[in-house]
Amino acid sequence: MLGKSVAGKTLYDKLWETHLVREDADGTCLIYIDRHLVHEVTSPQAFEGLRIAGRKPWRNSSIVANPDHNTPTKDWDKGIEDPISRLQVETLDNNIKDFGALVYFPFKHANQGIIHVIGPEQGTTLPGMTVVCGDSHTSTHGAFGALAHGIGTSEVEHVLATQTLIAKKSKRMLVDVSGKLGSGVTAKDVALAVIGKIGTAGGNGYAIEFGGEVIRALSMEGRMTICNMAIEAGARAGIIAPDEKTAAYLKGRLHAPKAADWDKAVAYWNTLKTDDDAQFDTVVTLNGADIAPQVTWGTSPEQVLPIDGCVPDPAKEMDATKRTSIENALKYMGLSANTPLEDIKLDKIFIGSCTNSRIEDLRAAAVVAKGKKVANSISLALVVPGSGMVKRQAEEEGLDKIFIEAGFEWREPGCSMCLAMNADRLSPGERCASTSNRNFEGRQGQGGRTHLVSPAMAVAAAIAGHFVDVRTV
Amino acid sequence: MKAFTQLNGLACPIDRANIDTDAIIPKQFLKSIKRSGFGPYLFDEWRYTDHGEPGMDCSTRPLNKDFVLNQARYKGAQIMLARENFGCGSSREHAPWAIEDYGFRVIIAPSYADIFFGNCYKNGMLPIVADEAMVDKLFKECEANVGYRLSVDLPSQTVTLPSGESFGFEINATSKHNLLNGLDEIGLTLLHADEIKVFEEKHKATQPWLFA
Ligand code: SF4
Numbered sequence: 001m002l003g004k005s006v007a008g009k010t011l012y013d014k015l016w017e018t019h020l021v022r023e024d025a026d027g028t029c030l031i032y033i034d035r036h037l038v039h040e041v042t043s044p045q046a047f048e049g050l051r052i053a054g055r056k057p058w059r060n061s062s063i064v065a066n067p068d069h070n071t072p073t074k075d076w077d078k079g080i081e082d083p084i085s086r087l088q089v090e091t092l093d094n095n096i097k098d099f100g101a102l103v104y105f106p107f108k109h110a111n112q113g114i115i116h117v118i119g120p121e122q123g124t125t126l127p128g129m130t131v132v133c134g135d136s137h138t139s140t141h142g143a144f145g146a147l148a149h150g151i152g153t154s155e156v157e158h159v160l161a162t163q164t165l166i167a168k169k170s171k172r173m174l175v176d177v178s179g180k181l182g183s184g185v186t187a188k189d190v191a192l193a194v195i196g197k198i199g200t201a202g203g204n205g206y207a208i209e210f211g212g213e214v215i216r217a218l219s220m221e222g223r224m225t226i227c228n229m230a231i232e233a234g235a236r237a238g239i240i241a242p243d244e245k246t247a248a249y250l251k252g253r254l255h256a257p258k259a260a261d262w263d264k265a266v267a268y269w270n271t272l273k274t275d276d277d278a279q280f281d282t283v284v285t286l287n288g289a290d291i292a293p294q295v296t297w298g299t300s301p302e303q304v305l306p307i308d309g310c311v312p313d314p315a316k317e318m319d320a321t322k323r324t325s326i327e328n329a330l331k332y333m334g335l336s337a338n339t340p341l342e343d344i345k346l347d348k349i350f351i352g353s354c355t356n357s358r359i360e361d362l363r364a365a366a367v368v369a370k371g372k373k374v375a376n377s378i379s380l381a382l383v384v385p386g387s388g389m390v391k392r393q394a395e396e397e398g399l400d401k402i403f404i405e406a407g408f409e410w411r412e413p414g415c416s417m418c419l420a421m422n423a424d425r426l427s428p429g430e431r432c433a434s435t436s437n438r439n440f441e442g443r444q445g446q447g448g449r450t451h452l453v454s455p456a457m458a459v460a461a462a463i464a465g466h467f468v469d470v471r472t473v
Numbered sequence: 474m475k476a477f478t479q480l481n482g483l484a485c486p487i488d489r490a491n492i493d494t495d496a497i498i499p500k501q502f503l504k505s506i507k508r509s510g511f512g513p514y515l516f517d518e519w520r521y522t523d524h525g526e527p528g529m530d531c532s533t534r535p536l537n538k539d540f541v542l543n544q545a546r547y548k549g550a551q552i553m554l555a556r557e558n559f560g561c562g563s564s565r566e567h568a569p570w571a572i573e574d575y576g577f578r579v580i581i582a583p584s585y586a587d588i589f590f591g592n593c594y595k596n597g598m599l600p601i602v603a604d605e606a607m608v609d610k611l612f613k614e615c616e617a618n619v620g621y622r623l624s625v626d627l628p629s630q631t632v633t634l635p636s637g638e639s640f641g642f643e644i645n646a647t648s649k650h651n652l653l654n655g656l657d658e659i660g661l662t663l664l665h666a667d668e669i670k671v672f673e674e675k676h677k678a679t680q681p682w683l684f685a
Contacts, residue, residue: 021672022665030662032672034683044506052509053474053659058669061684084504091506128680154566154595154658162662164669257682265682 008275010172011241012207015147015272019130021164030164034129035146038065038101038156039115040092041421042134046157047095058163060100064124067092068114069421071107073384073411080107085422099160102255105388113387113413116140116354120224121389123253127242127269132159137354137437139230143223144250145242145272147207150231170236171281173206174274177214179288184471186364187222188356188435188454190214190286191229192294196304198284203235206282209274210240214288220249221360228355229437232301241273293470295341296439296452298329303439305341307457307469313337332441333449334429341467344451348432349374349381349462350444351408353418356435356455357386359393365455366399368463368470374407375465381408382424384416408462420445433461474597476655480578481624482551484615485541487516492555493562494589498571502527511567512574516542542575546619554611555582560589569596579625581632583608594648595657599627601642627653 009017021030043065050056057063070085072078080086089107096104103122105112111122116137119125127145132138134156141148151165159165175194195202208230215223223240230238247266250256257265292306303326305312311330314337317323330337335344351357351365362385374381383403385391391413394400400410417424418436426432426448435458436443439450453461460470499517505527513531520542522535536543542550553572559582560568569592572580580593581601593600603611614634615621624633627649633639644652651661662669677684 018676021669030665030669032669032676045508048506048508053657055659059673088506126683129683158659158662161659162666162669163673164662166658166662255685257685261682261685265680268680 008278010274010278010280011145011209011239011272012147012170012172012237013278015128015130015239016169018128019147027168029167029169031130031167033132033159033163033165034062035064035119035124035131036062036159037115037119037131037133037135037138038063038092039069039133039135040067040088041069042153043095043156044088044091045153046134046160047099049154049157050099050160053161055161057099057160061102062163063096063101064103064115064119064122065092065096065101066103066105066112066115066118067107068112069415069419071112071412071414072422073382073414073416073424074409076108076412081423109388110392111388113385113390114354114357114415116224116228117358117386117390117413120144120220120249121253121387123250123256126250126256126265127246127272132165136231137228139236139238140224140228140354142227142230142237142239143220144246145239145269147237147239148227149236170207171205173203173208173235173282173284174280175208175210176212176283176285177210177288178212178285179214180217181214181288181291182471184456185288185291185293186454186456187218187225189291189294190288191226191232192296192301192304192452193286193291194284195229195233195301196294197286198233200232200300200302201234203230203233206235207237207239208233208235209280210238211274212285215240216243219360220245221358224358225355225361229301232437242269293454293457294452295457295467296450297333297335297341298326299332299439299441300329301437301439301452303329304452307341307467309341311335311337311339311341334431342469343466345377345431345466346433346451346461347377347379347430348426349378349408349458350384350417350432350434350436351382351455351458352384352386352416353434353436354386354415355437357384357390357413359390361435361455362390362394362399363397365459366402368456368459368473369406369408370402372406372463374462377465378407378462381462382411382417383408384411384424385413387413406463417444419443420448426450433458433467474655474657474660477578477597477599477627477652479624479626479628480551481622482579483547483549484552484554484611484621484623485547485550486554486612486615487541488556488612490556491558491561494560494565494568495562497560497568498565499525501525502567503565508566508570509574511571512576515571515575516540549576551577552579552581552623552625553577554608554615555580556608557583557605559585561586566592566596569593569598573598581608581611581623594652597652597655597657599625599644599652601625601632603632603640603642607640
């Protein structure tokens with residue numbers, strides 16, 4: 001019944017149909033791509049493929065590019081020390097020089113940052129667009145009512161050369177979060193609670209639309225956090241219908257529509273919502289009032305519990321496969337069954353990544369940090385803003401001082417310890433409260449142990465030296 | 474992508490079963506930012522006696538004299554004879570990139586790993602499945618005769634041996650069409666370039682701000 005229903009259309013259906021160039025008999029489609037985000041790790045072979053075939057980008061004004069994974073977050077005057085990292089970044093410089101782009105922020109540019117932070121900031125992510133990037137967290141941009149998802153390197157080349165993507169339509173899922181969130185509960189907690197409920201494979205084959213009172217009440221930053229994590233629930237795309245908050249966020253941004261175009265654009269954006277009589281293939285409901293601050297205890301984002309919970313006991317798990325996966329996770333994480341989450345002591349704190357490094361995240365973290373001190377037992381507490389713009393804004397508001405006085409390090413923007421491709425990483429056995437999106441084995445450094453939390457929860461943990469319920473501090 | 478119709482080329486026997494992609498191109502080369510230039514590192518661990526790293530100048534590296542690719546009689550080979558389950562292991566496209574960059578256009582083996590098999594077509598190579606007995610015969614004849622050449626004809630789907638004997642092979646119609654015309658996935662999509670342009674104009678008319 002994919003898209004064949006006589007009922008109204010979902011937002012996903014509308015985005016799909018307005019970008020469909022052609023459809024073959026077997027359902028294979030060619031989808032037009034409006035925005036192509038490019039970073040240094042997944043693009044070099046794609047550009048080289050273009051060169052070998054003697055091709056040019058179809059529309060280089062669709063490209064927004066920026067190095068982020070390999071760039072250091074301190075001592076920028078020393079450049080990039082690791083030669084392999086440096087070569088990837090320089091290769092991106094050269095490729096953009098040769099082929100062109102709408103926006104390019106080289107290493108050390110005042111606006112450089114994580115590609116998923118700078119796209120919206122520059123007004124290059126707009127409602128009604130298709131957005132792709134050789135990066136799974138491209139789902140972030142769905143917060144604007146765009147159809148946004150990650151692609152592989154050969155697809156990067158395909159989009160460069162043809163401005164289209166070969167794709168098949170996904171099934172439609174609605175995640176409806178009703179009611180209101182309690183104080184101290186954030187978008188990150190909602191995202192983790194959703195993944196906890198449907199599992200990391202729950203969204204496989206689906207595009208998820210997030211709706212309900214809780215989602216409507218979130219800021220654009222919060223909505224980006226939720227859509228960012230849609231991929232961790234297995235969905236390639238997460239979408240939220242645009243509204244007046246979306247327009248307010250975009251108004252006046254560098255590449256947002258201007259003058260007469262603005263009014264036309266807003267009028268069009270207002271049509272981008274799911275019709276009342278539209279059907280979803282699956283509907284999942286949560287009540288915001290039931291969601292507590294979340295902490296992951298294992299090595300998959302679905303291994304998550306409310307802060308007042310205890311590490312699960314594999315002996316109580318009847319399903320053999322699940323029991324083994326709990327045992328493996330506990331072994332890697334160095335945790336014993338039934339330990340209260342609040343008793344877990346930490347070594348490092350990371351506030352950053354495309355999930356939680358925007359200005360609102362830093363404000364929420366600063367509120368908790370103000371006038372407090374990071375516990376002596378914490379060896380490193382990092383705050384890594386998502387972009388140069390976020391960094392400047394935070395400094396104007398004095399947030400940097402609050403963090404520094406509390407004992408955090410205030411760094412330059414980039415992906416940093418989210419995936420440890422630069423020098424910021426965990427050593428084997430180190431335990432980290434992190435605002436990023438993946439707690440896979442080795443993600444933040446070989447042998448490192450990651451617990452995913454919200455920015456406020458990360459700061460509360462930094463001050464206490466172990467997890468605490470931010471609602472009680 | 475290079476088109477493929479006919480080839481009369483020198484054959485080279487790589488006599489080992491289950492050759493995986495890590496043997497074809499070791500993992501350290503995955504850090505590379507390139508998709509070309511892997512030819513000198515093809516079968517790196519078997520071909521050289523030192524440890525290879527991306528960017529090394531292979532002309533000065535110590536060669537493993539026993540490895541077939543290093544024997545003068547196989548210089549310039551374009552047809553690889555291989556054993557069963559060739560190209561197993563990871564899905565890295567660096568493996569077909571390396572084989573193609575070295576100069577091979579055809580592989581003849583009794584069986585292949587799935588992803589590798591598909592990746593060959595994507596990179597302008599023709600992977601031929603022949604039965605065990607025929608592959609065995611080709612190995613024997615090739616090793617016994619210096620300058621052993623085979624004629625591969627894609628339109629008629631046949632391979633002809635020096636003796637004049639020939640055998641047929643299967644290929645699906647789409648892969649055959651794409652190889653004959655040198656079409657990769659991008660090339661195929663570009664066959665619809667006019668449709669994309671028409672769409673683009675319409676899209677621009679309704680949402681001009683997307684093109685500002
Ligand atoms: S911050 Fe982390 S998840 Fe986001 S793009 Fe960078 S590495 Fe990927």
